Amino acid sequence: MSALPNTVSRRFILSGFAGFGLAIALHACGQPERPNASAEASNNNDAVSPLKIGLNVGNVPWEYENDQGDLVGFEVDLVTLVAERLGRPTEFVDMPFTELFPAVLSGRVDLAMSSITITEERMETVDFAQPYYDSDQSLTVLAEGAISSLEDMRGKVVAVDSDSTGDVWVQENMEGYGFSEIIRYEGLTAAMMDLKAGQYDGYISDIPALLYYAKDHPEIAVVERIPTGEQYSMMFAKGNPLRDEINALITELKEAGQMAEIHTRWFGRAPDANTSTVQAADIPTLR
Amino acid sequence: MHIPGDQNVYSQPSRHPDPLPAEGDRRPHASSASPATHARPTFKGWKDRTFSSLSIANKIILGYGISLGIAVLGTTTGLLVGDYYEAKARHSQQVAHKQAQLLSQLQVTVLQLRPEREFLPSIWEESRFRSARTESFERLNDVENLLTEVRASADLQTMSSMQGFLTGFETEIDAYRSDLEAIVGGVDPDTIDATVASQVERQITGLVDSPTYLRLFRFSIELTEFVEQAEEESLRANLALDRAGRLETQIILGSMALSIAIAGLLSIYISRTITRPIKQVTAVAKEVTEQGDFSLRAPVTTQDEVGVLSVALNDLIQRIADHTRELRETQTHLIQSEKMSSLGQMVAGVAHEINNPVNFIYGNLVHTRDYTENLLRLIHLFRDYYPTLDEPLKHEIEAVDLEFIEQDLPKLLDSMKIGADRIRQIVLSLRNFSRLDEAEMKAVDLHEGLDSTLLLLSNRLKLGIHIAKSYGDLPLVECYPAQINQVFMNIVSNAIDSLLDCGKNVEKTVTITTNVRSTNAIVQIHDNGIGIPEMLLGKLFDPFFTTKPIGRGTGLGLAISYQIIHKHHGEIKVDSEPGVGTTFSIIIPIKEIGFKK
Numbered sequence: 001m002s003a004l005p006n007t008v009s010r011r012f013i014l015s016g017f018a019g020f021g022l023a024i025a026l027h028a029c030g031q032p033e034r035p036n037a038s039a040e041a042s043n044n045n046d047a048v049s050p051l052k053i054g055l056n057v058g059n060v061p062w063e064y065e066n067d068q069g070d071l072v073g074f075e076v077d078l079v080t081l082v083a084e085r086l087g088r089p090t091e092f093v094d095m096p097f098t099e100l101f102p103a104v105l106s107g108r109v110d111l112a113m114s115s116i117t118i119t120e121e122r123m124e125t126v127d128f129a130q131p132y133y134d135s136d137q138s139l140t141v142l143a144e145g146a147i148s149s150l151e152d153m154r155g156k157v158v159a160v161d162s163d164s165t166g167d168v169w170v171q172e173n174m175e176g177y178g179f180s181e182i183i184r185y186e187g188l189t190a191a192m193m194d195l196k197a198g199q200y201d202g203y204i205s206d207i208p209a210l211l212y213y214a215k216d217h218p219e220i221a222v223v224e225r226i227p228t229g230e231q232y233s234m235m236f237a238k239g240n241p242l243r244d245e246i247n248a249l250i251t252e253l254k255e256a257g258q259m260a261e262i263h264t265r266w267f268g269r270a271p272d273a274n275t276s277t278v279q280a281a282d283i284p285t286l287r
Numbered sequence: 288m289h290i291p292g293d294q295n296v297y298s299q300p301s302r303h304p305d306p307l308p309a310e311g312d313r314r315p316h317a318s319s320a321s322p323a324t325h326a327r328p329t330f331k332g333w334k335d336r337t338f339s340s341l342s343i344a345n346k347i348i349l350g351y352g353i354s355l356g357i358a359v360l361g362t363t364t365g366l367l368v369g370d371y372y373e374a375k376a377r378h379s380q381q382v383a384h385k386q387a388q389l390l391s392q393l394q395v396t397v398l399q400l401r402p403e404r405e406f407l408p409s410i411w412e413e414s415r416f417r418s419a420r421t422e423s424f425e426r427l428n429d430v431e432n433l434l435t436e437v438r439a440s441a442d443l444q445t446m447s448s449m450q451g452f453l454t455g456f457e458t459e460i461d462a463y464r465s466d467l468e469a470i471v472g473g474v475d476p477d478t479i480d481a482t483v484a485s486q487v488e489r490q491i492t493g494l495v496d497s498p499t500y501l502r503l504f505r506f507s508i509e510l511t512e513f514v515e516q517a518e519e520e521s522l523r524a525n526l527a528l529d530r531a532g533r534l535e536t537q538i539i540l541g542s543m544a545l546s547i548a549i550a551g552l553l554s555i556y557i558s559r560t561i562t563r564p565i566k567q568v569t570a571v572a573k574e575v576t577e578q579g580d581f582s583l584r585a586p587v588t589t590q591d592e593v594g595v596l597s598v599a600l601n602d603l604i605q606r607i608a609d610h611t612r613e614l615r616e617t618q619t620h621l622i623q624s625e626k627m628s629s630l631g632q633m634v635a636g637v638a639h640e641i642n643n644p645v646n647f648i649y650g651n652l653v654h655t656r657d658y659t660e661n662l663l664r665l666i667h668l669f670r671d672y673y674p675t676l677d678e679p680l681k682h683e684i685e686a687v688d689l690e691f692i693e694q695d696l697p698k699l700l701d702s703m704k705i706g707a708d709r710i711r712q713i714v715l716s717l718r719n720f721s722r723l724d725e726a727e728m729k730a731v732d733l734h735e736g737l738d739s740t741l742l743l744l745s746n747r748l749k750l751g752i753h754i755a756k757s758y759g760d761l762p763l764v765e766c767y768p769a770q771i772n773q774v775f776m777n778i779v780s781n782a783i784d785s786l787l788d789c790g791k792n793v794e795k796t797v798t799i800t801t802n803v804r805s806t807n808a809i810v811q812i813h814d815n816g817i818g819i820p821e822m823l824l825g826k827l828f829d830p831f832f833t834t835k836p837i838g839r840g841t842g843l844g845l846a847i848s849y850q851i852i853h854k855h856h857g858e859i860k861v862d863s864e865p866g867v868g869t870t871f872s873i874i875i876p877i878k879e880i881g882f883k884k
């Protein structure tokens with residue numbers, strides 16, 4: 001009986017000390033950790049956080065608003081399948097084509113897609129997944145006009161989408177074809193309106209978009225394919241691990257024939273067997 | 288000294304292992320009756336040792352010192368920890384703020400790169416063109432410096448995501464710079480003419496329209512994203528700052544509460560450590576005075592004032608115990624010597640009284656025998672000379688059976704002689720036993736003493752008790768023979784008592800064994816009687832301890848025996864098993880020098 005108070009009080013004091021120390025320790029590790037954790041959660045592709053996709057709406061048939069006002073398109077379908085497989089909801093962010101590059105780099109969007117051609121120059125600053133579409137450039141003019149080929153464009157005003165591969169091709173071939181001037185647009189819609197209004201003579205841009213557009217707009221015509229051997233893919237910030245994850249899913253989609261299905265849905269026919277829409281391809285790397 | 292680590296010390300007044308101890312007093316003990324306490328080195332033991340060695344004043348000072356120390360320590364810790372996190376939060380806030388500032392500045396500076404505004408108005412004026420060009424490139428340099436600064440200020444978290452962006456941004460700036468350089472770098476302001484001017488004008492317009500410029504513009508707009516991130520970071524740092532303040536308060540309040548709690552507990556603990564020993568000492572003092580149990584001791588758990596008090600009380604108890612014991616010893620001695628002297632005187636008197644008449648008988652028996660023989664011879668002679676007897680005489684001879692008398696008379700005399708001899712022997716033993724007058728040491732044969740003891744007790748031994756002697760080769764032993772005989776007497780009587788009390792159906796035997804071991808003579812007296820319960824073994828030698836009914840036992844026998852053997856510098860030991868038997872061993876030095884009287 002008499003020995004008891006000793007033990008009890010000592011144990012109490014010790015546990016008191018332990019609690020005190022623990023409190024300090026908890027605060028010590030808990031406190032600075034918290035901002036980190038929340039920052040990581042918001043930055044990282046957390047399972048529940050939406051997959052943010054930057055795209056240039058209006059780029060038919062890749063991503064545009066249909067008559068019902070829904071965002072549709074080849075790439076919208078593709079990324080929807082990818083997001084499903086990742087188990088993440090999608091969040092689309094509409095922006096001008098040129099803004100896609102800084103936006104993936106700043107992390108504002110996880111990836112960008114807008115029939116973006118893989119180029120060496122771009123790969124200096126960004127990463128691409130494997131291509132899913134083989135493309136060329138094309139010349140589009142007024143259906144009723146005098147121009148029926150690139151040769152007819154000598155001394156004429158040419159228009160491009162700013163900073164697109166069409167823009168690059170025109171700059172490189174300015175002299176050769178003797179274009180008098182380049183007008184740059186951001187987005188297909190505005191460019192087409194100006195073409196119809198006669199603001200310039202020919203529009204050089206990716207052939208699938210223009211062919212698709214021309215289907216519904218008989219007043220314009222795609223008159224020449226300019227073979228450039230371009231390939232489209234999704235664009236990521238350099239070193240983003242999401243690229244490899246999604247690349248693997250693209251391979252799966254190609255092997256399952258789902259990619260070909262999307263192609264058929266948007267172009268009315270199955271893709272050629274030897275194109276990157278069917279064949280799984282390597283991740284493009286800098287040469 | 289008591290060992291504080293031992294729990295018993297706290298729980299109850301300790302019982303001194305030896306009821307009446309004295310210096311040099313080697314009291315006999317049954318082997319089991321010696322409780323031993325050992326210290327175990329424990330933390331509690333260490334703590335108690337350390338704490339108990341402090342004086343009461345120091346204990347109080349220590350207690351309050353500890354709680355005050357905790358309060359001070361807690362407050363200091365709170366302040367330090369709070370300051371640490373506050374400084375950390377403030378630092379990250381500053382970093383974030385600075386970064387936001389730098390980023391905004393970078394954005395503004397890039398957006399000021401407007402070649403059409405910079406160059407077109409000045410293209411026609413040589414000096415303005417020159418300064419416009421310098422300014423434009425300086426602005427570009429500013430942009431690049433700012434970029435480097437942003438890169439340097441970016442902390443590790445935003446670093447990786449920002450790194451790629453800044454690299455892209457830098458590429459765009461370089462592209463813009465080289466494009467601009469291509470347009471205005473080669474122009475010599477002095478030789479600007481209309482064609483050159485319009486060409487520059489066209490090219491500048493083209494640059495503004497070019498993807499290079501557009502990309503630069505997009506990148507600078509995108510900086511907003513990082514500005515926002517930095518602002519968020521700064522906000523978070525602000526929250527952390529708040530938390531640091533709260534943490535500081537919590538720790539300080541917590542440690543205050545803790546120190547108050549500890550102070551409370553300590554005061555309880557200290558008051559207990561002070562009052563408990565006092566209570567214990569008081570309890571012991573009370574018990575000793577009320578019950579006269581001198582085996583009690585106040586526990587000495589501390590070395591403070593209470594400890595000193597306990598030691599003093601224990602000393603006092605010890606002294607009283609010693610005095611009491613001495614008193615009892617003296618008393619025992621008195622009773623004993625009185626008993627012995629009266630018994631001795633009586634025995635001596637009786638022996639003397641009997642001795643004379645017996646000597647009459649014994650001495651006259653020789654003559655009786657001579658006379659009888661003479662008379663018988665005379666009768667035979669008569670017969671030879673007067674062969675024919677008268678009828679009355681003849682008749683009488685037949686009537687008394689003279690022939691038988693003739694044969695039986697010598698035998699009768701023989702047995703009378705034997706009887707007288709026995710009486711003489713008994714008287715001798717009595718005198719031998721009661722040699723109280725012989726106050727001098729003598730070298731005696733212990734066997735002789737044992738035998739005379741047995742002779743004296745022969746009356747009781749007749750009640751069916753068998754004596755088995757196993758005497759060894761004993762030399763003469765220097766001792767007070769009467770006293771040693773008395774010891775034998777006491778122990779053998781106890782053995783007989785025990786055997787008579789015992790209903791066992793075995794041959795009741797007292798076995799007496801003697802032998803020599805080194806310089807000691809050893810006498811062992813064993814009985815197969817009732818035995819002694821273990822709990823009584825420690826008390827056997829206490830004066831007045833007896834289990835016998837009043838009138839039969841005084842409880843002095845063994846006490847006296849003990850004293851006597853002790854006086855002979857010997858030892859007396861008991862070994863017993865209840866129901867089996869008891870052995871008393873008496874060990875006496877054969878030749879002892881320096882006897883005390």
Ligand SMILES: Nc1ncnc2c1ncn2[C@@H]1O[C@H](COP(=O)(O)OP(=O)(O)OP(=O)(O)O)[C@@H](O)[C@H]1O
Pocket residue numbers: 777781782785814816817818819827832833834835839840841842843844845846869
């Ligand atoms: N051999 C023995 N067997 C059993 N008990 C014994 C024996 N010897 C002594 N005792 C016990 O020891 C007690 C003390 O013996 P002790 O001789 O001192 O006193 P006593 O015999 O009772 O009285 P007395 O003074 O008449 O001798 C006895 O009462 C008895 O209980």
Ligand SMILES: [Mg+2]
Pocket residue numbers: 777780781840844845
């Ligand atoms: Mg006795």
